[in-house]
Amino acid sequence: xxxxxxxxxxxxxxxxxxxxxxxxxxxxxxxxxxxxxxxxxxxxxxxxxxxxxxxxxxxxxxxxxxxxxxxxxxxxxxxxxxxxxxxxxxxxxxxxxxxxxxxxxxxxxxxxxxxxxxxxxxxxxxxxxxxxxxxxxxxxxxxxxxxxxxxxxxxxxxxxxxxxxxxxxxxxxxxxxxxxxxxxxxxxxxxxxxxxxxxxxxxxxxxxxxxxxxxxxxxxxxxxxxxxxxxxxxxxxxxxxxxxxxxxxxxxxxxxxxxxxxxxxxxxxxxxxxxxxxxxxxxxxxxxxxxxxxxxxxxxxxxxxxxxxxxxxxxxxxxxxxxxxxxxxxxxxxxxxxxx
Numbered sequence: 217x218x219x220x221x222x223x224x225x226x227x228x229x230x231x232x233x234x235x236x237x238x239x240x241x242x243x244x245x246x247x248x249x250x251x252x253x254x255x256x257x258x259x260x261x262x263x264x265x266x267x268x269x270x271x272x273x274x275x276x277x278x279x280x281x282x283x284x285x286x287x288x289x290x291x292x293x294x295x296x297x298x299x300x301x302x303x304x305x306x307x308x309x310x311x312x313x314x315x316x317x318x319x320x321x322x323x324x325x326x327x328x329x330x331x332x333x334x335x336x337x338x339x340x341x342x343x344x345x346x347x348x349x350x351x352x353x354x355x356x357x358x359x360x361x362x363x364x365x366x367x368x369x370x371x372x373x374x375x376x377x378x379x380x381x382x383x384x385x386x387x388x389x390x391x392x393x394x395x396x397x398x399x400x401x402x403x404x405x406x407x408x409x410x411x412x413x414x415x416x417x418x419x420x421x422x423x424x425x426x427x428x429x430x431x432x433x434x435x436x437x438x439x440x441x442x443x444x445x446x447x448x449x450x451x452x453x454x455x456x457x458x459x460x461x462x463x464x465x466x467x468x469x470x471x472x473x474x475x476x477x478x479x480x481x482x483x484x485x486x487x488x489x490x491x492x493x494x495x496x497x498x499x500x501x502x503x504x505x506x507x508x509x510x511x512x513x514x515x516x517x518x519x520x521x522x523x524x525x526x527x528x529x530x531x532x533x534x535x536x537x538x539x540x541x542x543x544x545x546x547x548x549x550x551x552x553x554x555x556x
Contacts, residue, residue, distance in 0.1 A: 241304060243268045243391050243422045244289060249298035250446075251284055258284040260446035261298070266391075266424050271417045273437035274426040281446040282426045283323070286395050289424075290320060303390055316342075319384035323396030323426075325376040327368035333379050334364035340383035353386040359408050373400035385412050392416065392423045398432065410435055430521065462495045467508055468515035476507055 244266035251259040259281050266272045276282050287293040289302050291311025300307055302314050327336045337353065357364055360378045368376070377400045384392060394413075398406045413436050416423055427433050433440060434454060442450040462483065468491050476492070477485055481500020486493045496504055496518075508516065 241268070242266055243303060244272075244424060245299070245301040246285070246289075247299040249285065249288065249300055250296045251281075251288065251293065252296045258446055259288075259295070259298075262443060262446055263448050264441050264451075266422065267439065268422050269420040270438040271413060271423040271425060271436050273433035273440040274424055274443070275428065275430070275433055275440055276443035277428055280443045282428075282443060283395055285443070286393060286424075286426060289393065290315075317389055318391040318393060319387045319389045321377075321380045321384045321392075321394040321397040323399045324373070325380040327371070327376055327379060329367065329369035331368050332365055333362060333368060333371065333375070336368055336379050337364065337383045337386075340380070341387055344387060349386060349388070353382065356382040356385055356412075359412075360405060374402060374405065377401055378405070381409065381412075385416075390422065392421065393426075394423065395426045396428070397425070398427075398429070406432075462497055462521055463501070464519045464521070465492070465494055465496050465504075465508075466515075466517045466519075467492045467511075467513045469508075469511045469513040471511035473511070476504070476511070479504060479507065 242265050244264065246262060246264040249259050249262045249264075250257065262281060262285060264272075264274070264285070274282055274285070284293065288295050288300055289307050291307040291314065294308050303317055305314055307314060327333075328339070331339070341349070341353075360382060362375060362378045362382060368379070371379070377397070381397060384394070398409055401409065410432070413423060413425070417436065417438075423436075425433065425437060437454065439453050440451070441448055470490055473485070473487055473492055476482060476494075479500065480503070481497035482504060483495040483497075501518075
């Protein structure tokens with residue numbers, strides 16, 4: 217498999233070949249991946265492709281297998297079976313080489329308590345040097361309002377997360393892997409993070425963004441893969457997955473709702489004692505709102521769907537059954553460990 221190897225080629229002779237290879241081959245390829253922990257199957261034939269030069273969303277409820285997948289891609293876990301490839305390399309065998317070309321942001325950052333924030337960033341960036349890196353690092357420290365002189369033990373969860381974000385975003389690498397990166401951040405810092413990932417996207421960088429927050433992924437991602445109970449259940453561009461995006465509308469009105477029932481994009485309408493409740497495709501919002509105005513509603517609430525809502529709507533029964541099976545398997549494993 218062809219890949220670009222830094223410092224080993226004459227740039228003038230091989231630039232075109234390297235660019236073609238990088239563009240043609242996905243940054244991450246996962247096929248039929250399984251990972252078992254005793255009787256618990258965390259991944260069950262999972263597949264994922266991360267195209268180069270795009271932001272790929274990796275969605276799923278907590279416990280669906282996102283972090284297990286990422287740990288395998290980072291070389292921290294060995295898959296039970298299946299195929300995983302990162303930047304053209306095997307993540308278990310070539311973990312050191314892969315880590316030289318990627319940056320990682322975990323969902324919960326643990327730091328060395330006696331190091332300052334700045335020292336922790338130095339460790340996490342592998343001692344990266346150069347004027348451009350220093351400028352980028354200082355820019356990110358200022359944007360995320362981080363005090364790098366404080367000891368890590370004094371940081372809140374949000375500030376520890378900022379350390380990981382500054383370290384990762386300041387590096388010039390081929391792949392950024394982010395596992396629930398906004399965990400612990402306040403809304404202002406979430407907005408800064410969104411701007412920074414949008415910047416990577418505009419520069420044609422490759423990002424794998426794992427999240428359970430649908431709105432975060434919708435803002436940033438070109439393609440999305442949804443995982444449920446260790447399996448990939450939906451994959452495609454946001455436009456292709458638009459059928460998953462519905463808001464819940466609740467309205468109070470004494471008017472007749474017959475016309476509303478017949479409108480495209482309105483689903484599962486329930487009317488009771490002057491109150492209406494229905495699901496609405498986002499693309500139909502501009503047609504339905506004038507009709508609600510004509511009906512002289514006295515109360516209106518529009519709630520965008522959470523990822524949990526989408527899973528319950530499309531996969532609720534299977535999700536509940538799978539969670540029950542995993543919980544039972546985990547209890548069985550715990551009992552066996554206690555007995556031994």
